Amino acid sequence: MTSDKGLLIVLSGPSGVGKGTVRKAIFEHPETDFKYSISMTTRKKREGEVDGVDYFFKTKEEFEALIEQDKFIEYAQYVGNYYGTPVDYVEQTMADGHDVFLEIEVEGAKQVREKFPEALFIFLAPPDLTQLEERLVNRGTDSPEIIRHRIDEAKRELKLMNLYDYVVINDDVDLARGRVQCIVEASHMRRARVESKLRKMLLEVNQ
Ligand code: 5GP
Numbered sequence: 617m618t619s620d621k622g623l624l625i626v627l628s629g630p631s632g633v634g635k636g637t638v639r640k641a642i643f644e645h646p647e648t649d650f651k652y653s654i655s656m657t658t659r660k661k662r663e664g665e666v667d668g669v670d671y672f673f674k675t676k677e678e679f680e681a682l683i684e685q686d687k688f689i690e691y692a693q694y695v696g697n698y699y700g701t702p703v704d705y706v707e708q709t710m711a712d713g714h715d716v717f718l719e720i721e722v723e724g725a726k727q728v729r730e731k732f733p734e735a736l737f738i739f740l741a742p743p744d745l746t747q748l749e750e751r752l753v754n755r756g757t758d759s760p761e762i763i764r765h766r767i768d769e770a771k772r773e774l775k776l777m778n779l780y781d782y783v784v785i786n787d788d789v790d791l792a793r794g795r796v797q798c799i800v801e802a803s804h805m806r807r808a809r810v811e812s813k814l815r816k817m818l819l820e821v822n823q
Pocket of ligand 1: 629630631635655656659690691692694699700701719720721722723724725
């Protein structure tokens with residue numbers, strides 16, 4: 617009855633909201649003890665990114681072969697590229713009792729919801745839309761066409777925030793980091809409480 621399995625934590629939200637920055641702040645924090653699942657992508661490596669650290673960079677052919685072999689918990693096409701979460705790492709790490717943290721876009725999060733309804737879904741939202749657009753423009757990593765595409769995508773993604781268990785506003789990275797950590801902590805406590813209740817109930821019916 618007790619679940620020694622780790623919790624699956626999904627952080628999602630529109631492109632440009634600062635998911636990557638909040639995720640880095642979470643993993644740099646000494647109290648964080650969950651594991652980050654490194655995604656696979658066919659997108660080109662940006663300056664400063666490292667294969668196997670930021671992503672596992674794959675060709676389209678390699679990625680499609682992995683889809684055929686059922687190697688993803690979820691995958692999605694985002695602005696012309698594939699992104700996916702490797703199944704082996706996530707399942708093994710959770711089975712070892714560690715919490716696993718995914719930072720993914722909303723289509724992927726929907727697929728995870730179907731396979732892992734007990735996972736924790738957190739939506740990172742911008743304080744307002746103007747800030748989100750400014751961030752996408754000022755990031756300087758994408759062409760104007762890609763930026764426009766990402767803004768459209770972000771607006772579509774924002775409409776889906778009510779499908780999540782929690783919404784965290786990213787008005788300040790450190791505050792957002794703390795909010796996510798509190799939500800994870802509270803979810804563990806709630807899970808422990810539910811399990812203890814169920815154990816008691818089982819004892820009663822077995823008497
Ligand atoms: P970027 O190209 O800016 O690194 O990521 C683009 C979008 O893809 C972001 O919203 C990011 O969270 C999302 N993403 C990263 N990894 C995955 C993944 O494994 N699956 C899905 N569905 N989305 C991902």
